[in-house]
Amino acid sequence: MTELRFHEMPDGRQIAHRFTPGLGPTIVFLPGYMSDMTGSKAAALFDMAVASGRACMLLDYSGCGQSPGAFEDGTLSRWRDEVIALIEAANLRDVLLVGSSMGGWLMLMVAEKLGDRVKGMVGVAAAPDFTEWGIAQMDKNVLADGETIWEDNPYGPEPTPTHPGFWADGQANLMLDKGIPFDGPVRLLHGQRDDDVPWEIAVRLAEKLRSSEVQVTLIKDGDHRLSRDADIHLLLRSVAELVLARTPAA
Template sequence: MTDAQRIDTPQGRRLAYHATPAKASDGRPGVVFLGGFKSDMGGTKAVFLEAWCARQGLGFLRFDYSGHGESSEAFTDGCIGDWAEDAEFAISHLTEGPQILVGSSMGGWISLLMTRRLADRIAGLVTIAAAPDFTEDSMWAGFDKAQRLALDMVQQVALPSEYGEPYVITKRLIEDGRDHLILRDPVPLPFPVRFLHGTADADVDLSVALRLMERAEGADIQLRLVKDADHRFSTPENLALIGAAVDEVLAAL
C-alpha cells in the first residue's frame, strides 16, 4: 500500500490522506469517505470503498481528521467543529467536481454538515450508522452527576470503549458539539440519499436513524435497516450493501 500524502490546513493542522483519481473523465462524481469517532482511514469500510471505486473507475478520497490516524494533533484537542473544518478543507482542495459522501457513524454527522457548507459540490449521500448530535443526545444526555462534575472540574471524563482504550471526552467536545447540532431543524437533502443502519447496533440507537429520516427533506431518501448488523457494519455482506448503495446513488443521478 502506498504511503499517505499530507496537506496542511489554514488552521495549521496536517491531514494525511489517500486520493485515487478517476480513470475516465466521464462526468461521474467522485466518492469521499468520512470516518467515525476515533477511527482512521485504514479501516475496513474505507479500504473496501477505495477498491470498489477503483473497479468502477471512480475518483476516491479517504483521509484522517486531525487527532486521528496519521494526521497531526492530539485526539483530545479536537472537536466536531475542527473535524468539520478538516473535512471541508479536504473535500475542497483534494477533489474536483461533484462528490458522493459516504459517512460512517460520526462521519455521518460530518457529511450532513458538509451538505450545508459545500452544497454545490454534493451529488449524493450514503450514511452508515449515522450519529448526528451524538455529543449532546448520547454522551451528555447519558452522563451521570459525577461525570458532569468531572467535566466541569477537570475538563474531561473517560468512557469505556469496546474498540480499545477508553474514550477521553472533553468539555470542549461537548460544548462545541452544541454549535453543530443537526436534528433540531429540517435537514434539506436535495439529492439521492441512502441511510444504512443495523438493527444490532449497540452504539447508535435505531431511534437516531428514524429521527434523521423524519428530519430529512428530499425527493429520493431511503432508510435501509439491516437485520443483525452491528455498528461496525463491516461483514462482507454489509460491505456489499455499502457498494450497492453508492451504485444506486450513481444510477439515480
C-alpha cells in the first residue's frame, strides 16, 4: 500500500487518501456509511490497480477512518465536495467511480458534478436515497426535530447513529425520484440476501439512469457487504472490464 497522504480543504479539513499512478481512467473507491479505505473491497481494488499498472485512489471522508473530524458533521454534500476536491487536486482527467452502499449514492452525486469526466460507475449494494426509504416515519419525525436516532449495528458493538444534519442533506439530494442524466456504462452488483439495502433498489436505479449501458447483477446468496472471495472477484472483473474498455490504446 502506498503512502498515506492528506489533502487540506479550504476550511482546514484534512482528507486522508492513497493514490497509485498508472493508466486511466483512475479508479476512485467511495466507502459506505461509517466505513473507510481499509475494507477488503478497497484493498482488493488497490492491489489490482498496482499489479496491472492502473491508477487508483482510496480515501476516507472527514470524520471517518484516518481523516480527522467529527462524524456528526458529515453530510453527503460535504463528502461529495471532498471527493471532488481530491480528484481536482490530483488532476485526474478521467475517473471510474466505484461506490459501496452509501458510496453508491455519493458516486451519483459526484458524477452529476463531474459530467463526462466520469467514464463509468460500479455500484456495490448501492444505496441511493436511504434517508427516505431506509428510515421509518417515526424516526424521520425525530430527525426533523433535530435529534439523532440510533439503530442496532450488525457489524459492530456500537449502535449506528443517523444525525439530523446528514438526514436533512440526504433528503435534499434524493436521486430516485427523477431521471439520472448519466450516459456511460454502469454495473450494479447486489446481493439478494441484503438485509440493509433491498435488491430492488438496484433495479430501480437502473431504470432511473439515462444510460443504455446499465447491467444489474444479482447474487442470490449475497449479503450486504459482498466481501466473500467470489464477490470480490466479481467486483474486480466488473471494474477491470470498464477500465480496459475506457483506456486509450498505446
